[in-house]
Amino acid sequence: MDLSRGLKSRHLTMISIGGVxxxxxxxYTGAALQEGGPLGILLAFSIMGSVTYAVMISxxxxxxxxxLPGGAISLAARFVDESLSFTLGWFYWYTWTIFLPSELSAIAVLVNLWNTSVNxxxxxxxxxxxxxxxxxMGSAWYGETEFWLSYIKIFLIVGLIIVDIVISAGGVKGAPAIGFKYWRTPGPFVQxxxxxxxxxxxxxxxxTLTRAAFSYIGSEIVAIAAGETQNPRKNVPRAIRxxxxxxxxxxxxxVFVIGITVPSDDPRLGLNSGTALASPFVIAIQTAGIKVLPTIVNAALLASGLSxxxxxxxTSSRALHGLAVNGHAPGVFGRTSARGVPYVAILSCAAFGALAYMSIKSSAGTAFGYLATLGSAGGLLMWWGVCVIHIRFEKGLRLQRVPRADLPYTNVxxxxxxxxxxxxxxxxxILFFSGYGVFLKGAWDTPTFIxxxxxxxxxxxxxxxxKLWTRCKVVPYEDMVFNVYADVQEEKEESKSRWRRLFDAVV
Structure with missing residues (x-):
C-alpha cells in the first residue's frame, strides 16, 4: 500500500517552519558564538541562509x-541516474538517523535544569x-502534532528575540544597557x-559555517513530506514561497540578538557545560537577573526538542521507505500498514535512537559534536545532490521546451x-575546508578529521x-518526465478562518 496523504495545508506550512x-x-548556537564571535556567527548564518534559500527554491x-515518495531521492533517479538516487538516499537516511540520537541527548540535557536525580x-x-x-499513528497525527509544537517554537523564538532586545537596551530593572558592548569586548570575531x-x-x-549548516539542515523536510501531502501542487509552493x-x-x-546579549568568551556557552544553560538565550536571561523566565524557556525548548x-x-523513516520503493533497500522497508504508515522503516530507524545513550557520560557535548559533524556533512552532501539534480532538471525543461509557466512553482x-x-x-x-583546523600546526585530531x-x-x-555494479546510465534529457503531478489526486481545500489566513500571510 502507498503512503497516505494525511498532511493538510496547515500541517505542511508548520512543518516547513519546524524543519528549520x-x-x-x-x-547549539552557543558553541558557534564561542568559535566565531558575534559578527562571525552573523555572517555564517547569513551565508548559509542564502544557500538554504537557493536549495529550497530549486x-x-x-x-x-x-x-514523489522519497523527495529528492526519487527525483535523482528521474532526472540524473539510479546511482545518485542510491547514494543520496543512503546518505540522507544516515544523516537523519544520526540527528535523532543527537536530539534525544539534547533533550536530556534540557531536563537536567530541573531534575538531576533521574538518570x-x-x-x-x-x-x-x-x-x-x-x-x-500516521502522517495526519504527525502533522497535527507538529502543527501545535511549531506554534510553541514560533512564539518561543519571537519572544526570545524581543526579550534579548529589551535586555540589550537596558529595559530590565537593575541590569545596565549593553548595546554593542560585546562587539567591542571581547570583539566581533574570535581568533x-x-x-x-x-x-x-x-x-x-x-x-561556524558547519554549525550554521547543522541548524539549517531540515528545511528540505517539505520535499520528503510532499509524498504524503494533500494537493501538493498547491501546498508545496505555498510552504516554499x-x-x-x-x-x-x-x-x-x-543570532544577531545572541551576539549583542552574550559575550563570546562566556564559559557557559560550551557544549560540555552539562546543563541547558549552554543555550545563549537562557544565558542572556539569567545574566540579566530574570528569575522565572529561564525555566519557562527551557520548558518550551523541551517541546522544541520533541518536535x-x-x-x-x-524524515529518516521516509528516506528508508523511499530507498525501498526505488529498489535500493530491501523491500521489507517499503511495507506500509493498512493506514499507509511505513511501520517497518519507522521501527528500524528508531532503533538507532539508542546511540543517544552514549551521551550519559560527562563527554556528552563531545559525543554530540562528533555526531553533529557527521550529520552536517551528510546533510550538505544531500543539498549538493539536490543542486545537481536541479541543474539537469532545468536543462531538461529547456531542451524539451516545457514552458516554465506550466510548473506549479517557479522562481526567477x-x-x-x-x-x-x-x-x-x-x-x-564549505565541505572541502570545513575541517581546516586539524591541518594547523600541532592541532591534528583524528576523530575530528574522520x-x-x-x-x-x-x-x-x-x-x-x-555505478560499476549496476552499470546504470544517466537519464537522457529527452527522456525526462515532467508531468508526474498530473497523476496526483487533488482534494478539496480545507476552509480557513480569518486568523489562519493572517497567520499564513506572516509565516
Missing amino acids: LGTGLFL LGEMVSASP NAVWISIFLVAAVGINM APGVGGALGRFLGFWS NVYIRILLFYILG AANSELF LTRRGAAAKYAVVLITI TTYLPIMLFPVVYGGH
Whole structure:
C-alpha cells in the first residue's frame, strides 16, 4: 500500500517552519558564538541562509511538479541516474538517523535544569517512545502534532528575540544597557586557536559555517513530506514561497540578538557545560537577573526538542521507505500498514535512537559534536545532490521546451539553474575546508578529521561503486518526465478562518 496523504495545508506550512527551528538554533548556537564571535556567527548564518534559500527554491520547483515518495531521492533517479538516487538516499537516511540520537541527548540535557536525580537514560527513553508513538499513528497525527509544537517554537523564538532586545537596551530593572558592548569586548570575531591576525579571525568565522549548516539542515523536510501531502501542487509552493521570511526573522535576527546579549568568551556557552544553560538565550536571561523566565524557556525548548526528534524520525523513516520503493533497500522497508504508515522503516530507524545513550557520560557535548559533524556533512552532501539534480532538471525543461509557466512553482532565481549553481559552488567550498583546523600546526585530531571528511570521501566511493555494479546510465534529457503531478489526486481545500489566513500571510 502507498503512503497516505494525511498532511493538510496547515500541517505542511508548520512543518516547513519546524524543519528549520530546533535545538540547532536554541541550544547549539552557543558553541558557534564561542568559535566565531558575534559578527562571525552573523555572517555564517547569513551565508548559509542564502544557500538554504537557493536549495529550497530549486527543490521546491522540482518536488511541486513531481511530488514523489522519497523527495529528492526519487527525483535523482528521474532526472540524473539510479546511482545518485542510491547514494543520496543512503546518505540522507544516515544523516537523519544520526540527528535523532543527537536530539534525544539534547533533550536530556534540557531536563537536567530541573531534575538531576533521574538518570538521563530515562528521559531519552521517554522521548524516544513518544516520537515512535506519534510516527506510528500516521502522517495526519504527525502533522497535527507538529502543527501545535511549531506554534510553541514560533512564539518561543519571537519572544526570545524581543526579550534579548529589551535586555540589550537596558529595559530590565537593575541590569545596565549593553548595546554593542560585546562587539567591542571581547570583539566581533574570535581568533582561531594558534592562528593570529586577520587569518585567525577569518578561520574563527569559517569554523561556524558547519554549525550554521547543522541548524539549517531540515528545511528540505517539505520535499520528503510532499509524498504524503494533500494537493501538493498547491501546498508545496505555498510552504516554499515564504521561506526567506523565516530565514531572516528566526535565524539571522535570532543570532544577531545572541551576539549583542552574550559575550563570546562566556564559559557557559560550551557544549560540555552539562546543563541547558549552554543555550545563549537562557544565558542572556539569567545574566540579566530574570528569575522565572529561564525555566519557562527551557520548558518550551523541551517541546522544541520533541518536535525535532519527531521530525527526524519521520524524515529518516521516509528516506528508508523511499530507498525501498526505488529498489535500493530491501523491500521489507517499503511495507506500509493498512493506514499507509511505513511501520517497518519507522521501527528500524528508531532503533538507532539508542546511540543517544552514549551521551550519559560527562563527554556528552563531545559525543554530540562528533555526531553533529557527521550529520552536517551528510546533510550538505544531500543539498549538493539536490543542486545537481536541479541543474539537469532545468536543462531538461529547456531542451524539451516545457514552458516554465506550466510548473506549479517557479522562481526567477532558478532560471538556467542559477540558484543551484550558486549553492553547489558554496557547498563544495564549505565541505572541502570545513575541517581546516586539524591541518594547523600541532592541532591534528583524528576523530575530528574522520567525522568531517569520511562522509565526503565515501560519497564518490558509494556512487562509483553502485555505478560499476549496476552499470546504470544517466537519464537522457529527452527522456525526462515532467508531468508526474498530473497523476496526483487533488482534494478539496480545507476552509480557513480569518486568523489562519493572517497567520499564513506572516509565516
